[in-house]
Amino acid sequence: MHPEHELTITGTYKVFPHDEFEIGREGIFKILDIQDGCISKHHLRIHCVVYGDDDVLEVAPMVYMKVLSMNPVVLRRRMRDGLGQPITVTNRDGHVLLNRGDSVQLTHRINMVFKPQLVTDEPEFDETCRIESAAFANQYQLTDRILGKGGFAAVYFAIKKNTGQQFACKVIGQDQDLTCSRSVPSAARKSGSAVREVEVLKKLSHPNVISLDKVITTPFSIYVFQELATCGDLLSYMDKKGRLSETQVAVIVKQLLEAVNYLHNHNIVHRDIKPENILMTTWKDGGRLILNDFGHAKTIADFEQAANAAGVRRMYTMVGTVGYIAPGYSKAIDMWSVGCVGAALVTGHALFPDGSVSDEECLKHFAKLEQDEDWQELGHRGKAFIKGCLTINEEQRLTAKQALQMPWFTHPFYKSDFDAAYQHAIADWQPKRPDSNLVEHIDTTEAVERAQRESRRSQHFNSGQATFRLYPNVQHTTRKGRSDELHASPAHIPDTPPPPPQYRSSSEEQETLDSIAHPPDIGRFRDFSALATQETFDLGQAISLPPKLGTGTIPQRQKLLH
Numbered sequence: 001m002h003p004e005h006e007l008t009i010t011g012t013y014k015v016f017p018h019d020e021f022e023i024g025r026e027g028i029f030k031i032l033d034i035q036d037g038c039i040s041k042h043h044l045r046i047h048c049v050v051y052g053d054d055d056v057l058e059v060a061p062m063v064y065m066k067v068l069s070m071n072p073v074v075l076r077r078r079m080r081d082g083l084g085q086p087i088t089v090t091n092r093d094g095h096v097l098l099n100r101g102d103s104v105q106l107t108h109r110i111n112m113v114f115k116p117q118l119v120t121d122e123p124e125f126d127e128t129c130r131i132e133s134a135a136f137a138n139q140y141q142l143t144d145r146i147l148g149k150g151g152f153a154a155v156y157f158a159i160k161k162n163t164g165q166q167f168a169c170k171v172i173g174q175d176q177d178l179t180c181s182r183s184v185p186s187a188a189r190k191s192g193s194a195v196r197e198v199e200v201l202k203k204l205s206h207p208n209v210i211s212l213d214k215v216i217t218t219p220f221s222i223y224v225f226q227e228l229a230t231c232g233d234l235l236s237y238m239d240k241k242g243r244l245s246e247t248q249v250a251v252i253v254k255q256l257l258e259a260v261n262y263l264h265n266h267n268i269v270h271r272d273i274k275p276e277n278i279l280m281t282t283w284k285d286g287g288r289l290i291l292n293d294f295g296h297a298k299t300i301a302d303f304e305q306a307a308n309a310a311g312v313r314r315m316y317t318m319v320g321t322v323g324y325i326a327p328g329y330s331k332a333i334d335m336w337s338v339g340c341v342g343a344a345l346v347t348g349h350a351l352f353p354d355g356s357v358s359d360e361e362c363l364k365h366f367a368k369l370e371q372d373e374d375w376q377e378l379g380h381r382g383k384a385f386i387k388g389c390l391t392i393n394e395e396q397r398l399t400a401k402q403a404l405q406m407p408w409f410t411h412p413f414y415k416s417d418f419d420a421a422y423q424h425a426i427a428d429w430q431p432k433r434p435d436s437n438l439v440e441h442i443d444t445t446e447a448v449e450r451a452q453r454e455s456r457r458s459q460h461f462n463s464g465q466a467t468f469r470l471y472p473n474v475q476h477t478t479r480k481g482r483s484d485e486l487h488a489s490p491a492h493i494p495d496t497p498p499p500p501p502q503y504r505s506s507s508e509e510q511e512t513l514d515s516i517a518h519p520p521d522i523g524r525f526r527d528f529s530a531l532a533t534q535e536t537f538d539l540g541q542a543i544s545l546p547p548k549l550g551t552g553t554i555p556q557r558q559k560l561l562h
Contacts, residue, residue: 013046015063018240020047020283022068028110038107040069047095047283049232050239051148059148060116064095064230065104074105095230097157097166099145127451128220129171132444136216137161140225142169147228153194158225160213167213170194170224193295194222200268200297201226202438207426208259210279210292215439220448229279229290237280238345243374246382249345251286251421253385254409256341258422259291260334261400267300269330273337275344281428288425300331332394335403339389346382347374351390362392381408 013023023044029035045066051059067073067089077084078101086105089096098104098114105111125133125144133142141159147168148155158169172194201212211227231237234252238244244252256278263270272293279290343351352365369375375383385408388398398406409418 015046015048015061017048017050017061018236020045022046028106032110034109036107036109038071039110040071043067043069043071043106044073044104047231049230049236051232051236059146062147062232063098063114063116065089065098066095067091067093071107076103076105078102097145097230126173128444128448129173131447131451132218132221132223132442135218135442135444135447136223139214139216140167140169140223142171142223157228160225165213166228167225168228170222170226172222172224173220194224196297197294198222198224198439200294200299204262204266204268205432206259206262207288207429208255208291209262210290210294211432212438217439217441218444220444226292227290229281229292231280231283231287233292234275234278234280234289234341237283238275238348240283243348244345246346246378248285249342250382250408251418251425252289252345253338253342254404254418254422255289255425256291256338257400257404260338261404263291263297264331264334264400269298269300270294270334270337271296271298273334273341275341278341286421286425288429330394332397332399335389335397335400336394338400338403339386342382342386342389343369343375346378346386347372359392362390366390379408381406381411384408 013021013027022042023046024041025039025043026041028039028043045068047064047066049062049064068091070091072088072090075087075089075096077087078099083101083103100114100116102114103111104114133140136142139161141161143157143159145157146154147157153170153172156169156171158167159165160167198212198215201210202215205211212224213227214223214225216223216225241248256273260270260273270291272295273291277291277293279292281288281290340351347369351369352361385398385403385406388406389403391397404410409415
């Protein structure tokens with residue numbers, strides 16, 4: 001445990017960016033000075049995911065909680081009108097992302113409250129989004145906890161009502177022209193990449209490709225509900241881990257190749273493979289990774305159509321990210337990007353930081369790579385693989401199928417280990433069931449028009465004629481901030497309040513998970529308002545950074561070329 005994690009007299013744990021630690025019996029008893037046998041030696045694991053480099057405040061750090069003890073905890077979310085219903089979280093559930101003001105009751109005597117110190121200026125839902133989210137509230141609860149921002153979209157956290165699963169919801173705002181056709185959302189005209197992404201993903205089901213759960217369209221917006229990864233992207237992973245071993249690099253690259261091979265077999269080219277678009281499901285070595293962001297993806301049929309229209313055989317559009325863009329215009333560009341990712345994992349920096357991919361510039365960068373100390377320590381099989389991906393002539397470049405057969409992954413001495421590691425990584429993945437109702441259109445025109453009329457009507461009143469001030473009850477005032485509500489797949493959040501858990505002493509934890517008895521009815525669970533007089537401690541989020549982990553130099557996030 002980092003020294004800063006020790007409890008102080010104020011009862012505060014500090015959480016640093018890219019941090020991971022455990023909360024258990026020793027630390028809790030140290031500050032509360034109580035003997036509660038229901039607290040385990042390893043009760044909770046906390047980890048913090050940060051996206052971005054120097055712009056940490058662009059999207060607030062995401063602090064996740066994982067229950068380790070056989071004794072469940074009771075989570076109550078901070079809602080706009082107070083604390084929500086109690087939710088039982090067990091060690092069978094996944095990571096749960098904590099929100100400002102969330103309350104976690106460890107036992108009947110011990111409670112903790114999450115209070116992040118880093119607050120970003122995240123915009124609240126506009127009136128249209130608020131009205132539309134109510135229209136599908138029976139399917140998904142869309143929160144204002146923002147997970148990411150883009151040029152034409154924002155990503156929010158959402159919960160599926162009937163299963164409690166958590167998802168990332170990409171919200172694409174539309175041209176609010178009420179004269180447009182209701183049959184085709186205006187997003188199809190304003191944001192072709194969102195429509196293209198949906199068309200590609202709705203046909204795919206692979207453990208290393210982002211899973212699409214639902215798409216809801218309205219005349220004003222598109223809501224894309226996707227799988228939620230709990231441990232950030234590959235760049236954040238590199239930032240936390242520092243320099244990776246050759247085995248770690250090979251395991252990551254093999255999973256990426258499995259995704260690319262699957263896409264190419266389905267005649268799909270991603271066109272923007274980079275560390276930021278590779279998501280991690282765990283910080284443990286060998287965990288499952290997910291290829292994300294198909295906004296630039298195209299099918300081979302699209303390529304051929306564009307080539308025929310142009311009279312040449314090429315993709316006709318240049319997209320991608322500086323440092324990972326390939327020379328060439330076929331599906332071989334994905335393999336070039338895989339090679340760039342592999343080189344970045346080995347050396348800790350982008351191979352082509354300036355984006356130059358002319359033959360002359362490529363040769364210069366390759367010569368520079370040969371002088372890199374980390375590259376020189378890479379085995380000859382790894383070098384052969386990366387060089388095969390970075391062949392300038394795309395006709396001679398490795399295909400995904402060929403790459404998976406390279407000795408780096410198939411050497412008889414360790415092939416069985418690689419195969420077993422991959423099967424272990426994807427063991428928790430479930431294939432997507434065919435869903436004819438994957439894309440649903442909801443006409444929100446009437447509700448939105450009504451709100452717009454009411455808004456225009458309210459503007460006619462002279463605010464200077466009369467003023468009413470509302471003074472909040474001081475006892476119930478909370479500091480103005482952002483909503484951080486988030487869970488992490490595969491945690492299941494029941495729609496109805498569960499019974500309170502029966503806590504067992506740590507000495508009883510030899511029993512199996514299936515032996516946990518259901519607790520008595522909800523009436524025995526004390527209301528959280530009474531906890532104000534009990535021992536509590538905060539889980540704070542520190543602004544200062546801990547010492548750097550590892551020695552690798554991390555490649556900067558590159559600018560996207562449109």
